[in-house]
Amino acid sequence: xxxxxxxxxxxxxxxxxxxxxxxxxxxxxxxxxxxxxxxxxxxxxxxxxxxxxxxxxxxxxxxxxxxxxxxxxxxxxxxxxxxxxxxxxxxxxxxxxxxxxxxxxxxxxxxxxxxxxxxxxxxxxxxxxxxxxxxxxxxxxxxxxxxxxxxxxxxxxxxxxxxxxxxxxxxxxxxxxxxxxxxxxxxxxxxxxxxxxxxxxxxxxxxxxxxxxxxxxxxxxxxxxxxxxxxxxxxxxxxxxxxxxxxxxxxxxxxxxxxxxxxxxxxxxxxxxxxxxxxxxxxxxxxxxxxxxxxxxxxxxxxxxxxxxxxxxxxxxxxxxxxxxxxxxxxxxxxxxxxxxxxxxxxxxxxxxxxxxxxxxxxxxxxxxxxxxxxxxxxxxxxxxxxxxxxxxxxxxxxxxxxxxxxxxxxxxxxxxxxxxxxxxxxxxxxxxxxxxxxxxxxxxxxxxxxxxxxxxxxxxxxxxxxxxxxxxxxxxxxxxxxxxxxxxxxxxxxxxxxxxxxxxxxxxxxxxxxxxxxxxxxxxxxxxxxxxxxxxxxxxxxxxxxxxxxxxxxxxxxxxxxxxxxxxxxxxxxxxxxxxxxxxxxxxxxxxxxxxxxxx
Amino acid sequence: xxxxxxxxxxxxxxxxxxxxxxxxxxxxxxxxxxxxxxxxxxxxxxxxxxxxxxxxxxxxxxxxxxxxxxxxxxxxxxxxxxxxxxxxxxxxxxxxxxxxxxxxxxxxxxxxxxxxxxxxxxxxxxxxxx
Numbered sequence: 237x238x239x240x241x242x243x244x245x246x247x248x249x250x251x252x253x254x255x256x257x258x259x260x261x262x263x264x265x266x267x268x269x270x271x272x273x274x275x276x277x278x279x280x281x282x283x284x285x286x287x288x289x290x291x292x293x294x295x296x297x298x299x300x301x302x303x304x305x306x307x308x309x310x311x312x313x314x315x316x317x318x319x320x321x322x323x324x325x326x327x328x329x330x331x332x333x334x335x336x337x338x339x340x341x342x343x344x345x346x347x348x349x350x351x352x353x354x355x356x357x358x359x360x361x362x363x364x365x366x367x368x369x370x371x372x373x374x375x376x377x378x379x380x381x382x383x384x385x386x387x388x389x390x391x392x393x394x395x396x397x398x399x400x401x402x403x404x405x406x407x408x409x410x411x412x413x414x415x416x417x418x419x420x421x422x423x424x425x426x427x428x429x430x431x432x433x434x435x436x437x438x439x440x441x442x443x444x445x446x447x448x449x450x451x452x453x454x455x456x457x458x459x460x461x462x463x464x465x466x467x468x469x470x471x472x473x474x475x476x477x478x479x480x481x482x483x484x485x486x487x488x489x490x491x492x493x494x495x496x497x498x499x500x501x502x503x504x505x506x507x508x509x510x511x512x513x514x515x516x517x518x519x520x521x522x523x524x525x526x527x528x529x530x531x532x533x534x535x536x537x538x539x540x541x542x543x544x545x546x547x548x549x550x551x552x553x554x555x556x557x558x559x560x561x562x563x564x565x566x567x568x569x570x571x572x573x574x575x576x577x578x579x580x581x582x583x584x585x586x587x588x589x590x591x592x593x594x595x596x597x598x599x600x601x602x603x604x605x606x607x608x609x610x611x612x613x614x615x616x617x618x619x620x621x622x623x624x625x626x627x628x629x630x631x632x633x634x635x636x637x638x639x640x641x642x643x644x645x646x647x648x649x650x651x652x653x654x655x656x657x658x659x660x661x662x663x664x665x666x667x668x669x670x671x672x673x674x675x676x677x678x679x680x681x682x683x684x685x686x687x688x689x690x691x692x693x694x695x696x697x698x699x700x701x702x703x704x705x706x707x708x709x710x711x712x713x714x715x716x717x718x719x720x721x722x723x724x725x726x727x728x729x730x731x732x733x734x735x736x737x738x739x740x741x742x743x744x745x746x747x748x749x750x751x752x753x754x755x756x757x758x759x760x761x762x763x764x765x766x767x768x769x770x771x772x773x774x775x776x777x778x779x780x781x782x783x784x785x786x787x788x789x790x791x792x793x794x795x796x797x798x799x800x801x802x803x804x805x806x807x808x809x810x811x812x813x814x815x816x817x818x819x820x821x822x823x824x825x826x827x828x829x830x831x832x833x834x835x836x837x
Numbered sequence: 838x839x840x841x842x843x844x845x846x847x848x849x850x851x852x853x854x855x856x857x858x859x860x861x862x863x864x865x866x867x868x869x870x871x872x873x874x875x876x877x878x879x880x881x882x883x884x885x886x887x888x889x890x891x892x893x894x895x896x897x898x899x900x901x902x903x904x905x906x907x908x909x910x911x912x913x914x915x916x917x918x919x920x921x922x923x924x925x926x927x928x929x930x931x932x933x934x935x936x937x938x939x940x941x942x943x944x945x946x947x948x949x950x951x952x953x954x955x956x957x958x959x960x961x962x963x964x965x966x967x
Contacts, residue, residue, distance in 0.1 A: 298905035322908030372854035494840025502842040
């Protein structure tokens with residue numbers, strides 16, 4: 237047999253790997269071998285399918301059958317039923333919760349219906365550790381075309397025309413950035429890939445690097461040619477061991493094939509890439525801090541200007557682009573800027589990858605055209621809120637972004653619209669919150685993060701964020717006053733305009749946006765000393781309703797601090813002085829006699 | 838391996854690699870021709886695997902990139918196993934019975950490539966699914 241008749245694609249992204257997808261592959265191979273189908277069926281490791289909620293995911297081709305939550309112990313049934321007998325393993329198919337129907341094929345699943353995959357085009361399609369599969373899907377063709385047929389100016393013009401903007405958060409025009417670096421003449425320039433993905437809950441860049449590392453290498457070489465650099469660095473966090481491994485494999489293969497190294501495609505162009513590991517400091521995602529870190533200095537930002545395009549790494553002209561930005565470049569070159577600019581909106585062209593997380597049904601990695609409504613992403617792709625709870629807010633842009641309330645859910649996702657409502661595109665984290673989330677507590681969480689991650693170089697960020705955090709702690713402990721709300725706003729705005737780098741300039745956003753859209757909830761905390769979501773421990777109150785209490789003594793037994801008094805068959809009483817608000821009695825009571833003050837009385 | 842020195846060299850490698858990957862894209866195409874082979878116990882016992890492998894080999898030899906082979910469960914024609922069904926886009930499915938490896942190759946040759954039905958082997962032309 238010269239050709240496999242069927243391919244079983246198994247996701248080996250970090251998410252699925254943690255759910256034993258590697259063991260699953262071993263098991264599948266073993267089963268296929270023992271059934272005598274070794275030469276007919278190929279098991280392929282691929283990158284992330286995005287549907288991480290339901291991992292490990294496997295897809296069987298050519299039938300395009302999509303199985304979810306597959307365990308190593310399912311391998312036998314899959315091989316015996318699907319491979320040998322051609323029968324679907326029904327119980328492993330995705331069941332659409334709204335239709336109550338099991339769906340076989342990937343393109344039928346609503347999660348995938350509204351998605352357009354450009355940056356993630358190869359994730360879940362090819363084996364990331366096999367360069368020939370990347371070549372088969374037009375890999376390195378764009379690099380070959382650029383090097384042999386286009387001048388540096390033509391490449392820059394093409395990227396400028398496409399309207400591609402930086403996907404790392406800022407949204408600066410990629411073509412323009414390349415042009416600035418190109419215009420600064422120097423005998424040594426650098427091309428840098430920013431893979432320091434630091435937003436809590438974000439994993440877009442990691443998935444691209446794990447699923448399609450060659451597309452980033454190819455684009456870096458294209459960019460390097462355009463700006464006139466011969467050396468590139470990928471600054472990647474050391475917490476991404478799998479992405480690092482895939483990149484190492486990819487770089488080695490690219491060198492063997494001559495896509496990296498000297499005289500690439502027989503031209504005068506030389507380019508090579510080195511990996512630099514970051515130690516996990518959030519601020520190192522800021523480009524000047526990143527450059528300082530590569531040089532071996534402290535990860536602290538510099539004042540701009542000078543911009544890296546003029547004086548970056550080792551004071552040479554340097555261009556820093558994000559992983560996802562790079563992943564967009566080969567298709568733009570091959571299909572043309574007109575194709576790309578038709579997708580998305582006028583000012584924000586193309587697509588954006590989001591890591592959808594939080595209280596939605598379908599947690600995962602999605603790529604949607606710019607201009608799509610928040611509502612479509614959360615309810616159509618995300619499948620709505622878990623456990624039929626009520627939607628409360630969605631947080632975009634990580635610690636730099638803001639919380640968007642229900643009334644703004646019809647906002648289009650693009651750089652300008654999100655900024656206008658006090659959030660930002662950011663790198664693509666999207667965290668959905670429901671009625672059980674306290675917005676003051678959310679703001680506190682992000683401020684705790686930025687306070688810790690502030691590098692300390694400039695005063696507004698170092699001290700200002702600390703004060704913001706302290707005020708928020710005070711409010712959640714029930715000690716806040718109305719003046720504190722004024723202070724939060726004034727201080728937040730001050731930090732934004734006086735901080736040195738993007739971290740401080742955006743860190744008050746979670747506070748300011750929640751103040752703007754959920755002011756009432758803040759007021760409840762400071763005036764009524766009440767947390768409507770029932771999250772803030774200090775504001776919780778537990779009470780036993782005498783008329784419901786049967787005197788079963790269960791609450792008394794579970795109470796860890798013995799603050800409940802009462803005899804058998806008599807109503808019990810909680811001593812609020814001693815109560816630590818752990819909620820054990822609330823969970824334990826079978827008669828709903830214990831009440832918390834979640835709902836305003 | 839020696840390094841790639843020109844765009845043409847890359848394209849050559851791309852062609853070779855693409856053959857191994859065709860399967861990944863063909864399944865998603867709505868316009869492709871489907872060949873269904875009954876691979877239930879009865880089909881396998883009657884030699885459906887030889888038929889399957891012969892058909893795949895023939896498709897490969899002729900470089901047909903819009904045809905893909907799917908094995909399916911019992912179609913109910915156990916007396917006529919191995920059975921092979923051909924679904925051409927926009928046409929009624931055709932069901933052939935008693936297809937060994939040789940006849941399998943013939944289906945690819947005559948029906949799929951030339952568009953002529955193998956009348957003698959047909960057991961059902963139009964059957965509606967309930």
